Amino acid sequence: MQGKPAAGNAQIVDAALERVVDGYVFPDRAAEVDAAIRGRLAVGEYDGLSGPALCETVTAHLQEVCPDKHLRLLWQDEPQSVDPADDDAGRAAFLALLRAESQGIRCVERLDGNVGRIAIRWIADAGEGGRAIGAAMELVAHTRALLLDLRECQGGSPAGAALWCSYFLPDGAVHLNDFYERSTDSIRQYWTTAHLPAPRYPDRPVYVLTSATTFSGGEDVAYTLQALGRAVVVGETTRGGAHLTGRHPVTEHITVTVPTARTVNAVTGTNWEGVGVRPDRAVPAERALEVAYAEARRGPCIAAQGGA
Numbered sequence: 001m002q003g004k005p006a007a008g009n010a011q012i013v014d015a016a017l018e019r020v021v022d023g024y025v026f027p028d029r030a031a032e033v034d035a036a037i038r039g040r041l042a043v044g045e046y047d048g049l050s051g052p053a054l055c056e057t058v059t060a061h062l063q064e065v066c067p068d069k070h071l072r073l074l075w076q077d078e079p080q081s082v083d084p085a086d087d088d089a090g091r092a093a094f095l096a097l098l099r100a101e102s103q104g105i106r107c108v109e110r111l112d113g114n115v116g117r118i119a120i121r122w123i124a125d126a127g128e129g130g131r132a133i134g135a136a137m138e139l140v141a142h143t144r145a146l147l148l149d150l151r152e153c154q155g156g157s158p159a160g161a162a163l164w165c166s167y168f169l170p171d172g173a174v175h176l177n178d179f180y181e182r183s184t185d186s187i188r189q190y191w192t193t194a195h196l197p198a199p200r201y202p203d204r205p206v207y208v209l210t211s212a213t214t215f216s217g218g219e220d221v222a223y224t225l226q227a228l229g230r231a232v233v234v235g236e237t238t239r240g241g242a243h244l245t246g247r248h249p250v251t252e253h254i255t256v257t258v259p260t261a262r263t264v265n266a267v268t269g270t271n272w273e274g275v276g277v278r279p280d281r282a283v284p285a286e287r288a289l290e291v292a293y294a295e296a297r298r299g300p301c302i303a304a305q306g307g308a
Contacts (some may be wrong), residue, residue: 009046009054016256019248023258025182029066036065051075051253070245070259079252090247098124103132108139113297116140119149123156123217126163134197137167141199145296151211151285153218161220166192168230170202175266176224179244182260207292210235211285222277227267234281235288242273
């Protein structure tokens with residue numbers, strides 16, 4: 001599909017930059033991005049680019065100035081509404097995706113030796129996804145160790161990440177992290193959930209499997225459990241995106257994603273933005289399951305303390 005002509009591209013980039021300037025969690029960086037991209041716009045660097053090429057090029061330039069992997073222009077073939085009344089920062093589309101993908105849970109299984117494995121593609125919303133998360137945890141409730149496989153996890157809900165973490169901690173009194181929201185200049189705290197629909201898993205070994213593509217909400221779960229000394233992370237350093245992000249339509253086919261809040265872990269006082277979650281057992285992603293499973297079968301592990 002062909003993109004818009006140069007004038008259309010200028011309008012698209014301008015609209016995207018307005019969203020960045022108004023919403024990006026660090027206003028000073030937003031101003032730097034705005035100046036740099038408008039400089040490129042003024043000399044015609046985006047003239048004649050098709051829609052997908054425009055998104056790819058602008059995203060590269062955005063991240064050249066501000067290396068935030070959540071800051072992007074995205075192309076999608078299916079048209080979307082551009083009515084302001086329908087702009088919910090991408091929440092409705094995300095919930096629909098989760099419904100179509102079993103609330104992000106790809107696989108639940110019991111391996112030989114009574115070791116459980118849950119593979120997660122997306123971190124579900126705690127409200128709509130709570131029952132599915134509980135069902136997965138019910139199925140592994142009596143295993144001797146658990147492998148939480150986040151190697152293909154692409155992100156998701158902070159509240160859902162807190163819900164997953166709640167199953168591995170003793171009660172509802174553990175402070176997990178805070179999110180600073182620029183638009184309201186406020187902080188939202190996340191704590192473990194007091195009441196869960198399935199048994200907790202607080203006293204047995206947990207291994208979190210990661211890859212270089214594990215991102216955002218998946219990193220939240222890995223980082224939080226590692227920082228609390230509740231899990232051993234096995235695999236590769238993750239991608240490094242710690243900002244809560246809104247998605248806003250610019251055209252029927254182009255969306256700008258704008259990080260609007262930042263995470264502050266209750267233990268470390270920082271997060272994984274730009275650096276990723278560093279594994280306790282560094283191995284290629286394709287060997288993470290083999291290594292973690294072998295260790296889980298040998299006996300109890302001692303979780304690393306704050307190794308992120």
